[in-house]
Amino acid sequence: xxxxxxxxxxxxxxxxxxxxxxxxxxxxxxxxxxxxxxxxxxxxxxxxxxxxxxxxxxxxxxxxxxxxxxxxxxxxxxxxxxxxxxxxxxxxxxxxxxxxxxxxxxxxxxxxxxxxxxxxxxxxxxxxxxxxxxxxxxxxxxxxxxxxxxxxxxxxxxxxxxxxxxxxxxxxxxxxxxxxxxxxxxxxxxxxxxxxxxxxxxxxxxxxxxxxxxxxxxxxxxxxxxxxxxxxxxxxxxxxxxxxxxxxxxxxxxxxxxxxxxxxxxxxxxxxxxxxxxxxxxxxxxxxxxxxxxxx
Numbered sequence: 001x002x003x004x005x006x007x008x009x010x011x012x013x014x015x016x017x018x019x020x021x022x023x024x025x026x027x028x029x030x031x032x033x034x035x036x037x038x039x040x041x042x043x044x045x046x047x048x049x050x051x052x053x054x055x056x057x058x059x060x061x062x063x064x065x066x067x068x069x070x071x072x073x074x075x076x077x078x079x080x081x082x083x084x085x086x087x088x089x090x091x092x093x094x095x096x097x098x099x100x101x102x103x104x105x106x107x108x109x110x111x112x113x114x115x116x117x118x119x120x121x122x123x124x125x126x127x128x129x130x131x132x133x134x135x136x137x138x139x140x141x142x143x144x145x146x147x148x149x150x151x152x153x154x155x156x157x158x159x160x161x162x163x164x165x166x167x168x169x170x171x172x173x174x175x176x177x178x179x180x181x182x183x184x185x186x187x188x189x190x191x192x193x194x195x196x197x198x199x200x201x202x203x204x205x206x207x208x209x210x211x212x213x214x215x216x217x218x219x220x221x222x223x224x225x226x227x228x229x230x231x232x233x234x235x236x237x238x239x240x241x242x243x244x245x246x247x248x249x250x251x252x253x254x255x256x257x258x259x260x261x262x263x264x265x266x267x268x269x270x271x272x273x274x275x276x277x278x279x280x281x282x283x284x285x286x287x288x289x290x291x292x293x294x295x296x
Contacts, residue, residue, distance in 0.1 A: 025137065026106060026108075026137050026138055026139055027044070027136070027137065027138040027139070028138070028139045029042055029044065029046035029134060029138055029139065029140045030141065032046065032047075032048065032140075037050070037126065038050045038051035038052050039051070040142070044135070044138075045112065045133075045134060045135025045136065045138075046133070046134045046135070046138060046140045047131070047132070047133050047134075047140075048131070048132050048140060048141075048142035049126070049129065049130070049131035049132075050120075050124075050125040050126055050129060050130050050131065050144065051130075051142050051143060051144065052124060052125070052130075052143065052144045052145055053100065053143045053145075054145075055124050055145065056098075056145060057098070057121050057124060057145060057146070057147040057148065058121070058123075059097075059098075059147045059148035059149055060097070060098035060145070060147065060148050061098075062098070063098055063099070063100045063145065064096050064097060064098040064099055065096060065099055065100070066099070066100045066102070067095060067096070067099050067100070067101050067102070068101075068102045068103075068104065069093055069101070069102075069103055069104070070103075070104040070106065071088055071089065071090070071103055071104070071105050071106065071115055072088065072089040072106045072108055073086065073087075073088050073089075073105070073106070073107050073108065073109070073113040073115065073157065073167060074086065074087075074089075074107065074108030074109045074113070075108075075109055076108065077089045077108075078165075078166045078184075080185065081166055081184040081185055084165055084166030084184055085165035085166055086109070086113070086157070086162055086165050086166045086167045087166040087167060087184055088115075088155075088167060088169050090169065091168075091169045091170070091183050091184055091185055091186045092169055092170045092171070092172055092183065092186055093169075093170075093171050093172065094172045094176075095146060095171060095172070095173050096173075096174065097146060097147065097148040097149065097150070097173055097174045098145070098146060098147070098148050099145070099146050099173075100143060100144075100145050101143065101144060101145070101146060102141060102142070102143045103115060103132060103141070103142055103143070104139060104140075104141050105132045105134065105139065105140050105141070105142070106134075106138070106139045107134045107135070107136065107137060107138055107139075108137060109136075109137070110136050110137065111135070111136070111159075112133060112134070112135040112136075112159055113133065113134065113157050113159065113162065113167065114131065114132065114133040114156075114157040114158055114159060114162075114167075115131075115132045115133075115155060115157070116129060116130070116131045116132070116155065116156055116157065116158055117129065117130040117131075117144070117153050117154070117155055117171055118153060118154045118156075119151070119153050119154065120144070120146075120147070120153070121147060124145075125144070130142070130144045146173050147173070148174075149173070149174070150173060150174035150175040150176055150177060151173050151174070151176065151177045152170050152171070152172050152173070152176040152177040152178060152179055152180060153170065153171040153172075153173065153180075154168075154170065154180050155168070155169040155170060155171050156168045156169070166184050168180070168182065168183055168184065169183055169186075170183050170186065170187070
């Protein structure tokens, strides 16, 4: 019976491992169906729109060359850009004008990602766009021909919030044009975050900390100037103790009025004084009893 259970467990673990490996495997979508006008797709969530291998833009007399790039998209590439969730493995590509560009787009996540270029000639590319997308871990290939103009094109993923979460880049053709704003790690944000400083948010607290530091520095300086006199040492100890006790006392008296704080402190002092007097009286009584006790 034990052997049977162990065998079932081993077989189950193997099945899970195989299923996970299959789940994470990059699927190559290389049998896309042609739907006309450069629209390629399959039923597994992969698509290329406006694929173009031979139609030249009016600004190009011939193809200047063929270039291939591999582009990855996924969560793991966002780690170098705080505040993002997704990113491409690169945020910009430099391509010569009139290049026939083939893009190998690889999605490393288990969601749908896109690689879209905007601003292309609309007489060749419908809506001025070249579009690639794949759902889940997979690879798709697409080709288009760039115009001769020096231009910087927006590249992004158009899935909801994916661009805002980091899937944004720029394709620089020739000398390029105006940079695309807010490209992670490459260009300045269009609407930069304006968070207030700590001094602006908590002026009193920051001023109090600065005053404590100044007081400690003054006390230390006085100790040095006085050659380490007894008074200066006591002063320094008092300042340090005061700085250490301030957070505790601040928590204790939080929300109380000045009168309540003074009253409580006076009560503590009085209580401490009574305990001190009681201890002194007890000690004196022991000493007097010891002195008055007759010798054996």
